[in-house]
Amino acid sequence: MKEIIRHITTQKDARQQRLKGLSGLLGLFSLLGLFSLASCTSGELEVEPPGGEKTVLQSLMT
16 A cells, blocks of 8 residues: 555656656746847847757757
8 A cells, every 4th residue: 555655656746847847948948038039129139040049958958
């Protein structure tokens, strides 16, 4: 019986960690969106190389 309860609690913890990771990614995306919006309005978008955000995300994923 204790093992079943332990299994359920570890599953719940893993799910919470996954949700935290997802919300962190969403926060990162919204921050990137805000930065790109700010650079668009200031006209500094041409300075940034194309796909700059993608490389940042790829480096974070690995």
